[in-house]
Amino acid sequence: MPLDLDSLRARARATAAPFSELFPYEPRFLDVGGRAIHYVDEGPAQAATDPGTDPKTGPAAGTILCVHGNPTWSFYWRQMIEAFRPEARIVALDHLGMGLSDRVPGGVRLAEHIENLVALIDELDLRDITLVCHDWGGAIGFGAVLARRSRFKSFVVTNTSAFPSGDMPKRIALCRVPGAGRLAVQGGNAFARAALRMTTVIPLAPKVRQGLIAPYGSWGRREQIWRFVEDIPMKPGHPSWPTLCDIGEGLDSLRGLPMEIVWGMKDWCFTPAFKSGWQQRFPEAGVSELEGAGHYVNEDAPEEVIHAIRRVRSAVPAHL
Numbered sequence: 001m002p003l004d005l006d007s008l009r010a011r012a013r014a015t016a017a018p019f020s021e022l023f024p025y026e027p028r029f030l031d032v033g034g035r036a037i038h039y040v041d042e043g044p045a046q047a048a049t050d051p052g053t054d055p056k057t058g059p060a061a062g063t064i065l066c067v068h069g070n071p072t073w074s075f076y077w078r079q080m081i082e083a084f085r086p087e088a089r090i091v092a093l094d095h096l097g098m099g100l101s102d103r104v105p106g107g108v109r110l111a112e113h114i115e116n117l118v119a120l121i122d123e124l125d126l127r128d129i130t131l132v133c134h135d136w137g138g139a140i141g142f143g144a145v146l147a148r149r150s151r152f153k154s155f156v157v158t159n160t161s162a163f164p165s166g167d168m169p170k171r172i173a174l175c176r177v178p179g180a181g182r183l184a185v186q187g188g189n190a191f192a193r194a195a196l197r198m199t200t201v202i203p204l205a206p207k208v209r210q211g212l213i214a215p216y217g218s219w220g221r222r223e224q225i226w227r228f229v230e231d232i233p234m235k236p237g238h239p240s241w242p243t244l245c246d247i248g249e250g251l252d253s254l255r256g257l258p259m260e261i262v263w264g265m266k267d268w269c270f271t272p273a274f275k276s277g278w279q280q281r282f283p284e285a286g287v288s289e290l291e292g293a294g295h296y297v298n299e300d301a302p303e304e305v306i307h308a309i310r311r312v313r314s315a316v317p318a319h320l
Helices: 005-018 045-049 074-084 110-124 137-147 168-175 180-186 190-198 205-213 220-230 241-254 272-281 302-314
Strands: 028-032 035-042 063-067 089-093 129-135 153-160 259-265 286-290
Touching: 005 028, 005 205, 005 259, 028 110, 028 137, 028 272, 035 063, 035 110, 045 286, 063 074, 063 137, 074 089, 074 205, 089 110, 110 137, 129 137, 129 302, 137 153, 137 241, 153 302, 180 190, 180 220, 190 220, 205 272, 220 286, 259 272, 259 302, 272 286, 286 302
Parallel strands: 063 089, 063 129, 129 153, 153 259, 259 286
Antiparallel strands: 028 035, 035 089
């Protein structure tokens, strides 16, 4: 049965209406197995089919693909969308269960999130992609990179991971406590509400706070926030452990492609130890250590992220 696009768009516009001046973009939807994935697609569509970067003439327009984590959604990328839509195609999706996308009872694991992102890339025929990722968008994004290697040309990683690590903060571990953790995260919306206070150095403006939390107004609308926490693979035996290990092992194949690492150094979740993990794997990457930024680096230092995207899009791969 085809998606009811009129109803989906009406619901999306109603959710975004209170902060529409910050997020005025046309809601679009992709049918993945009968479920609707919301995405923003702005800028010149022809940029997606540009043939690539010419070392003599400079960068192609290309595509910027923004992949969020937990508990954000495409709203988190609004300042990047506004900065680049005049010059390049910029796409930002909401993972199933998040933002303006359909909810999935029982949740969605890492491998399926990757499959959904690959489906979006294929359906929109995205090429010459600069991946920009945050939080668990790193694992999802790089999973898609390894599945569609020829479509990607550069990367910007911001307070994220795509490899196994034992550095889970105790505050995240508490959210996984059976019963009580789910009741707090999904029932009381504790995870998303705490994020409004604990992820930035600069306090969020009221409209931004409203926008970040708007899609998560009920128990059912918040289930994937809990499922994302539950799906963090910390050791062998976890269902998503093999997927994350495969992604981590595949990162070496991307050495030589341009990368910028932009890190909010006051992040208690994805601490600077994760930044060091990226630097060990990509020693030629540009690194911006932002002492005045926390986990939501897009909120504390959006211009730094925008500058990094511009730098990496104009870079030439090391093997050329």
